[in-house]
């Protein structure tokens with residue numbers, strides 16, 4: 026799957042380095058950070074790449090209008106502003122720059138913890154108002170206090186390491202990162218229920234997903250120490266905003282440091298204006314260093330992918346990572362071609378079982394891309410679904426699963442490199458196998474008949490079977506010439522019951538070849 030990047034739209038405020046790196050490689054870049062949703066929908070069909078931060082909402086209707094879009098890049102971490110399911114369905118890669126802004130977000134979290142413990146924002150504001158209030162702003166030391174960290178990924182870990190230097194005890198929870206790993210950075214892993222009563226401060230560093238929505242709510246506050254302080258530098262909504270306000274009012278919550286909000290920018294400032302709240306306008310990643318890093322990283326990741334060098338940061342393209350190298354490309358095309366042929370030959374009948382077998386040493390890792398490539402050809406030829414959607418390695422596995430189509434993948438040791446497909450459907454079983462000759466995918470076998478000179482599976486083809494090929498061939502050639510066909514090459518299988526013939530054409534023909542159809546057992550025309 027080749028990702029050709031000619032024109033990229035940058036619709037959020039991103040460091041100029043991103044523009045420069047892409048332009049240097051000949052990519053046309055348009056930066057427009059003022060687009061309304063309607064304007065974005067009108068503009069997006071012109072682009073094959075889109076780069077955003079958190080402000081642009083890449084919704085399903087934007088994606089549906091993006092007829093040429095191949096990749097959406099997030100210069101940052103969270104992709105909750107991108108409808109990733111819609112992008113996957115359309116075969117569009119979604120990519121972020123994990124790690125590029127980790128340290129900035131971690132430092133911002135620590136800054137909120139420290140400033141909250143000493144009421145620095147309120148105290149500083151009172152001095153600007155000409156006051157000298159030394160009694161009002163008594164604080165607490167962090168030394169000896171317990172910090173609970175929910176989400177022990179990149180940012181959670183960096184927060185732990187920094188706050189330990191203040192003498193804080195760090196405890197935490199993460200469903201994936203266990204105690205063996207967290208103990209390496211001195212975080213004692215515990216269950217949420219054990220952690221609530223111990224925490225003086227709770228900081229969240231998870232994505233916003235159904236499991237983390239309103240994770241900290243009235244019930245949780247009631248299990249915490251009176252005066253517990255909370256910090257959210259991850260995503261608005263992980264701490265229930267209404268519940269937080271109620272607990273600040275009663276004093277059950279002693280303070281909150283908030284960088285992110287359910288609605289950004291907020292329309293209701295009630296929580297933000299609470300005297301015990303320190304709020305910043307989603308500034309976690311807003312440092313020159315982080316912005317420079319994520320801008321460079323997203324541009325380089327785009328270029329690496331379009332140059333077929335490597336895939337990094339993609340969150341919805343597991344089949345693509347091993348399918349980029351020039352050596353793998355013809356095998357991807359072969360599997361897709363076999364998918365096209367299988368669907369064309371078995372028209373209408375839905376497959377009960379599809380088995381793909383890869384033989385030969387170089388195809389042993391084919392399980393990561395051959396089934397997806399096969400499905401892309403199979404679905405494309407089925408013509409099912411939205412005709413604007415092209416099936417590729419991103420969307421085919423997902424769409425096939427939705428339609429109940431499953432591919433069993435097997436490998437076999439052999440000196441010969443070969444991809445074999447067996448397809449069982451109601452009353453029909455089909456076997457096809459192919460290989461790569463030079464860089465071209467070729468058909469080796471169909472049912473139990475082999476081609477001594479395997480024909481190329483590329484471009485417009487005509488595949489037929491007949492009982493008596495010697496009689497049929499002159500008639501077929503006559504019909505093709507009548508239809509104005511330019512025949513590039515012809516191959517026939519060694520007769521074994523039926524004979525199969527494959528005609529490679531220069532251009533597709535606009536004829537059903539009625540004059541010869543009755544002499545043939547089967548006939549399919551398709552462009553691969």
Ligand SMILES: NC(=O)C1=CN([C@@H]2O[C@H](COP(=O)(O)OP(=O)(O)OC[C@H]3O[C@@H](n4cnc5c(N)ncnc54)[C@H](O)[C@@H]3O)[C@@H](O)[C@H]2O)C=CC1
Pocket residue numbers: 102103104124126127130175176177178179180181198199200201202230231232233236237258259260284285307308309310311
């Ligand atoms: N305020 C800002 O400007 C920034 C905010 N962020 C946000 O910070 C958050 C964390 O980012 P990273 O550390 O880079 O992500 P990460 O992917 O490295 O870590 C997230 C961790 O959350 C854990 N997790 C998932 N479900 C959980 C659950 N139910 N309970 C507890 N833990 C759970 C995951 O297992 C993972 O270890 C993200 O939401 C990201 O969008 C990131 C950068 C800047």
Ligand SMILES: O=C(O)C(=O)COP(=O)(O)O
Pocket residue numbers: 078079080100101102103104126307308309310311
């Ligand atoms: O990377 C993230 O997840 C962030 O929240 C940073 O958002 P931003 O790029 O500053 O709009």
